[in-house]
Amino acid sequence: MEQNGVRIGVIGATGAVGTVTLALLAQRGFRHVRAYASSRSAGTAVPFGNDTLLVEEASPEALAAGELDVCFFSVGTATSRELVPHAVEAGALAVDKSDAYRLTPGIPLVVAGVNDDAVSPGDRIVANPNCSAMQLACVLKPLHEAAGLVRVRVATYQSASGAGAQAMERLLREPQAEHDLRMDWDFDGVEFDEEAKLRAETRKILELPELPVSATCVRVPVLVGHAEAVWVETEEPLPPERARQLLGAAPGVRVEDFPSPRLAAGRDEVLVGRIRRDPTVESGLALFLACDNLRKGAALNAVQIAELLLARRPLAA
């Protein structure tokens, strides 16, 4: 199908992920794009390539009236739960970035290039994973195929943009002397929901429902780009040189000596480096990842999912 003909809605168009989604759609030559946001932002304009789009209110009626083929949702979980069904009922494919549908049985949770086969032609909703799970899955997949994952430990260094545009503005206003590590997620008394998501989503994406994963999630005062220090144990020994080759050949992954958020920002690949033996165990590796959480971690993966879907199923008449 000719991309230019696809009618697209970006819901949450004024947010951190929505803004990048619009930029990627413009770059890729999509032309029929409408922008939606909450009533507060309705009536404002957002950039779209060299042009601007009028922001419409994201209501069930507006989405139905938009006659959309694909809707990208980058809104809160409650708003996704409310609006996604309306978009689907009106005939659109919904690619949802919230955690409303990520763990719902029967709804695919997709990292393009990692588990494309999870998408079927009949799917009307596809969930876009948490940005931390996304980059981890990109790197774990080839390692698992080569040597079998036994257990995974990950400490994250997540940027302000993962918490949205307001968190970015807060960081830009905060005096440097007040910067701190933060843990701005819901806590159940043992772990943050972010840590539980990272485990559950990694398991679903890799189709390893019992994979042991221990995560410590931390927000760092960096604007864009999430990093992760990862320890992986494998069934078969996997020398670092072999892991480096495998990762260098993996889709959407790029080997760098010293990945960092600024190096990853604005780039499409997950950067992986510091690939070395974990000397504390027989078959283990230590790695360091960085990824633009707004691109592959969010908007880019959403667009890639839509491209997968568009390639596999005819649009509604």
Added chain:
Amino acid sequence: MEQNGVRIGVIGATGAVGTVTLALLAQRGFRHVRAYASSRSAGTAVPFGNDTLLVEEASPEALAAGELDVCFFSVGTATSRELVPHAVEAGALAVDKSDAYRLTPGIPLVVAGVNDDAVSPGDRIVANPNCSAMQLACVLKPLHEAAGLVRVRVATYQSASGAGAQAMERLLREPQAEHDLRMDWDFDGVEFDEEAKLRAETRKILELPELPVSATCVRVPVLVGHAEAVWVETEEPLPPERARQLLGAAPGVRVEDFPSPRLAAGRDEVLVGRIRRDPTVESGLALFLACDNLRKGAALNAVQIAELLLARRPLAA
């Protein structure tokens, strides 16, 4: 011995650690304190309590002329190698923060409260550990005594002040949008010297020369306070509640729900929290630490070491 009578030299008095050392000495009632720094800073003044001290040039002759009982060195490794022997020859006890002597056999590497017994009355040089190893040892010691350490993995979140006063000034000038994670240590092709130090010093402090340790060290755009995400495996099972009790009773350690650099800054204790099972193994814990790298991680521990030494040996006549 009456503290007020002890004659002290602070070498590197204008640096990040030297400044805090002077503040701690003033608070603790030490009165005979002289400040030394490179020829560039000689002649300037540094704060000492409500007073100021004239900065003298740190030359072998000046240190000998100072008739010092205790010298605190917070200078580069090369400068320590040059000056420490002169101070010792002139009769002073040297407490050295550089890595010149940390791994030298026969020279104690001391975390006060953790391995005080490593100090003997005849010691003339005592090494002050790397700030990352220091806070880790404070937390590992009680866990090892209770359950036996099998292996340790640690991802660090180290602040700018660990790289000195100039790095702090750089961070204060850097636009927030340019903040990044950095790895500003020497690299041997596999790991940073900071990671090798963390392993080697932890082993020496805990007297566990074979302890398997895998570290990933990262600098974060935070001014003061180092944090660490730690995974520990033990020989005996150690339930999180028991670990929490042990750590709550450990000297210089304080249990907090969510340790962070800003919470640790200006405080004497190592903060530890997020104490939970590592569900990927039979007997494992995950923890998160934060510590003021300039206090317990450096200046405070140096002063505590000197207090240990002064309590145990008569000063030179």
